[in-house]
Amino acid sequence: MNTVTEPAVVEVRELRKDYGRFQLGPLDLDLPAGYVTGLVGENGAGKTTLLKAMLGLVRPDAGSVRQVGDGQARPGLDLGGVGVVFDHLVVIPEWTVSQAGAAVAPFCPSWDAGLFAELLTRFGVVSGARVGTLSRGEGSKLSLALALARRPRLLILDEPTSGLDPGARYDVIDVFAEFMAADDQHAILFSTHIASDLDRIADHLRVLVDGRLVESGPLPEVLERHAMVRGPSSALPASARAAVRGLRDVGGTFDGLIATQDTAQFGPEVLIEPASIDDIVVRLSHPAERSRA
Amino acid sequence: MSRVLRFTQLDLRVQQATLKTTLAVGALLALLTWVTAPLPPLIVAVFTFAAAIVAVEPFRADERGRLDALYAVLPVRRAQVVGGRYLTMLGIQLLFAAIGVLLAFAAAAVKGVPMDASLAGLILSAGFALNALILAVETPVLFRVGYARARWVMFTPVLVIAALGALANLSGVNLTQFALSLRAAAWAPALLPVGGLAVLALSALASTRLYAGRDL
Known part of the structure; x- marks a missing residue:
């Protein structure tokens, strides 16, 4: 499922990776230029595998990843223009923070040492500190500084705010916003399970369930396509049960996710509310009915 | 400068x-061989053999710092990573020698x-040729599965030496006489390293293929 109409910076087509017990795809994914695309899904949905396949860390069994630029699409990602933040640090613990920067810099033609130092100061990460002594949050900030100092056009982020306290998360989201504002060709793919981060910054949303994209589009449109219903079980007509995704029918009341176009199937006793990103992810991930008398 | x-x-x-740990181990090794080696050239043998063990250390660091993921997101191809790693191992060999x-x-x-x-x-x-043989066997495995899953490969030096010994025994070759004949042969000091380099080059080709197919 892919409803993007804006020009893409990255095109993923028919991507598939089979691990036996888990299969990613086949899926198509476009990352629109100038936008932040949120990738959400429960643990094990395949978010990290998808990012790794896009980056070439895992070899897909089928499909293609192409980077689009100057009107041309080239196979693979041009890693010179991509900044990546994993949910773990990828530098050795014995290095100091500044040594980590010095190790990465020679590979990156656009490396901006001034920006690296500025970001460390802004994030409160001491450049002389040993990487092994950093807290998880400081490690995330270091990863981010390393990625941004490469002056990338595309940022690929795997849980970049995990381990950060709410204040630090706000600061990091501000940095992403500044990155996007700097150039209308910049793009971010932001994989996370913290929906509130996406509420603040995402323009597009992709929902991954069991290795497949089940929802995709501009965030406001995705939210508009769904609604939450809740009410007394007696007000849930049998004919409408099939329309409710992730139906919970417990203790005489029910709730679940519906497509907005199905609201007419429910009577006045049923409360219909806007769905949140969390609602969509949870209910689409567990579409089967859960009932208890 | 090339990416390799x-x-x-x-x-x-x-x-x-x-480096501190490596230096400490090196100093201990130097002290022990200084005191115990009956002939000074044996110190060369000990350090040459130690180089084969230390040369695979970069793979341990890869795992400790999850550096394979770092290499994968830098603008450097996997074949260049392999080439660079073999150069590192060669550098360690030369340094220890x-x-x-x-x-x-x-x-x-x-x-x-x-001093003979x-x-x-x-x-x-x-020693270089033997180390090259050992590393030629170890390295493709390390590139394919990583250090943690290839711990058994650390026994390769012992296994290679034991296998060569067994082979010599089975074929009736007297190793002492063979060593003496090598010493007498003018070609040995020049040809053995060339042979070692050739084996390493073949190993690098295998490593490139195996690392290219590895999921990180």
């Missing part, structure tokens, strides 16, 4: 981080015994 050399530079930066030779000469001078330069040269050449 840049990668070697990165590899050495990583090794530099654990140089230290061994220097120590051997120093020990000979201090102890007042003659031709024996030291032969040990150097044969």
